[in-house]
Amino acid sequence: MEKVVEMRGITKIFPTVIANNDVDFSLYKGEIQALVGENGAGKTTLMSILYGMNQPIDSGRIFINGKEERIYHPHVAINKGIGMVHQHFMLVPSFTVSENIVLGHEKRKNGILLDKEEAIKITKEISKKHGFLVAPMARVQDLPLGIQQRIEILKLLYRGTDILILDEPTAVLTPQEIKELFSTIRSLVSEGRSIVFITHKLPEVMAISDRVTVMRKGRITGVLETKKTTMKEIAKLMVGREVLFQVEKEEPHFKGVVLELNNIKALSDRILLAVNGVSLKVQAGEILGIAGIEGNGQTELAEVVTGLRPLVSGEIIFQSKNINKASPRQRREMGIAHIPEDRLKTGISIDATIQDNLVMGAHYKKPLARGIHRYLRQTKDYAEKLINEYDIRTANQNLPTISLSGGNLQRLVIAREFSFDSKLLIISQPTRGIDIGSIEFLHEKILSMRDKGNAILLISADLDEIYALSDRIAVMYEGEMVGEFHPDEIGREELGLYMTGAKREN
Ligand SMILES: Nc1ncnc2c1ncn2[C@@H]1O[C@H](COP(=O)(O)OP(=O)(O)O)[C@@H](O)[C@H]1O
Ligand SMILES: [Mg+2]
Known part of the structure; x- marks a missing residue:
């Protein structure tokens, strides 16, 4: 099979992290390749490099259709037929669909910019050609995210892209929109295009991809044929250990x-x-x-x-x-615990110490206090126990909370809310932004809170x-x-x- 992309020995170092560490990656003509890994594994960085962003790189070579290229800018990538739909769409919300599609690529006739009529005509043609229905005159800001994504894809097709990179495209879609996206992807590859599909949802990997490349901490940990692998195997390569998918759930x-x-x-x-x-x-x-x-x-x-x-x-x-x-x-005192979706906004006080945040709400009561007297030893032990139980990675509970990484911050809020004597738990988007290893842990905790009678x-x-x-x-x-x-x-x-x-x- 013909390789349309080959990246060899790609290394990209950011000040605090090696985002890509000697990465080899290849894409065959006509294939759908899933690129998976936990948050921060380096997927977006790798594909941005292929798209001419994140320059310069520290080392590595890129071959497109067998020929070495220096892709120093997205313009170069687009010229070589490579296009990327980013996680956060890059359309202009106040522009119409057709304006967005031609934007940055307006054909000039006798040196004159394309007019609106022409843009509408082009949009109609291109959407008809690919069987996507879009309203050329609608404003992008009024359209659902599923349609906006379609416009991003159309925009790339208008530029003649035959290597499409989709960065976590399903994150913002409904089940119906995901189904439509999958059929779009299938029809694009049937026309000879090649697709990189970034995701961390393994059922999607199984449903759509031909091959899977797995990344972990900046390195490639596996390149697999989808038909010959399982979600378990992929998850293990992603996380570095066995992951159970089914949380054990007793009857309520x-x-x-x-x-x-x-x-x-x-x-x-x-x-x-x-x-x-x-x-x-x-x-x-x-x-x-x-x-x-x-x-x-x-x-x-x-x-x-x-x-x-x-x-x-x-x-x-x-x-x-x-x-x-x-x-x-008062509601909290009665036993209503809350894990808000924006942990930073309402969950914690970022300047206080990790200990202060962990004991907040419990600190003025038995067994941590009596009257105005606080028991420091008990307070420290209480915080230490939660740090261990919830695997909050920190050198010291007296450090400011701001020193924790995102995932550890989540665990802190959850540890605090799950540890007081609650009757009702209100939990919003508990695993948003959390990697699959921690999701399993959190789901088990939620079920155990249920089984304790919450x-x-x-x-x-x-x-x-x-x-x-x-x-x-x-x-x-x-x-x-x-x-x-x-x-x-x-x-x-x-x-x-x-x-x-x-x-x-x-
Ligand atoms: N522009 C940047 N500056 C500094 N660090 C970055 C930048 N972009 C990404 N990183 C870091 O590189 C690592 C890989 O990030 P990314 O490629 O976005 O991972 P993924 O897409 O797999 O979630 C992360 O630790 C991230 O914080
Ligand atoms: Mg990413």
Whole structure:
């Protein structure tokens, strides 16, 4: 088979890390290759180098179609037929679809820039040719992310790209959009193009790729044929140890309603009705998973229940008591723990020490204190125990919290919230930005909190997580609960219809 890309001995050193360490990578004509690895493994860096970004590199050579090239700028890459869709799209939101497609590549006729009519014509032609339906005159900012991504791809196709790099393209898509993207990818390779598909979702790797290259800490740890490997093997190469995919989950034992919401309403920061008449119940010993595309009121829902956001109307009943008027602190004292999605924003005080953050909320009570007297030894032991149990990597609990890396910061918040005597846990996007080794650990912890009798409200945009943990699934769409299911009774595709508002229960 013909190699369209060959990268040899690529090394890229950033001030604090070797992002690519003597990496060899190749891509065959007509193949879909998955590039996988945990956050920070070096995937984006490697592909950015191929796309002429991240220059200069420290060493390495790049061959395109067998010929050595110096790709010192994206213009060079595009000239060689290489294009990249970044994790964060690079379209101009206020421009129309057609303006975005021709932007930076306007053909000049007799030295005159292309006019709008011409741009629309080109967009129609190119979208017809590839069977993508887009509205040329629509403004990009009004379009869903799935369509915006399509426009990024079209833009590359317009430039004549035949080597496409997609950096975590499914992260922002619904199940339907993912299905459409996969069929797009298949049709692009059937026309002879080659694709690099960056992801850390292994079911996607199995579903779409021909080969898989695995990276870990800047190095290649494996190059495999998808048909001849398993998710387990790939995960092991990614993480450096065995990973269990199925968390052991016992049948739930329901022990009475802990939280009841009756027709609650709340506003978003932009003063729109973000939670629009939600009613639900969560029992002790169960996990209610709230599925939904982000921005449908889930964040506001969590904040209203924890008291961080005012309630407009309705009732919040916790252990048979109306807590509408209780402050966040009072709710915490009653046993409502909260893991917010933005751990930095509301989870911790970054300037305080690691110990201070770990014991916060427990520090003024038995056994760490009596009256105004704080027991320093007990406090230190308490923090040390959490550091060990949650594997928070730090040299010393008296260091400022800001010294922790992102993953360790997450563990700190979780350690604190899981360690006090809670009755209800509100957990938002618990594994966002966490690597797969830690996801397994966290999922086990969440299930053990359930089995200890906590009622758990789990908000997650990740359907794998929703299915792995939930005893019941409720779908939130535009501030309302549009359906409630047992995980066994509904498939992802159908759940996706509820998430996008295409379907709802009465
Ligand atoms: N521009 C940069 N400056 C400094 N460090 C960087 C830069 N880009 C990436 N890194 C670091 O290089 C490593 C690899 O990052 P990246 O290639 O983005 O990984 P991945 O895409 O696999 O998550 C990480 O430790 C990251 O923090
Ligand atoms: Mg990346």
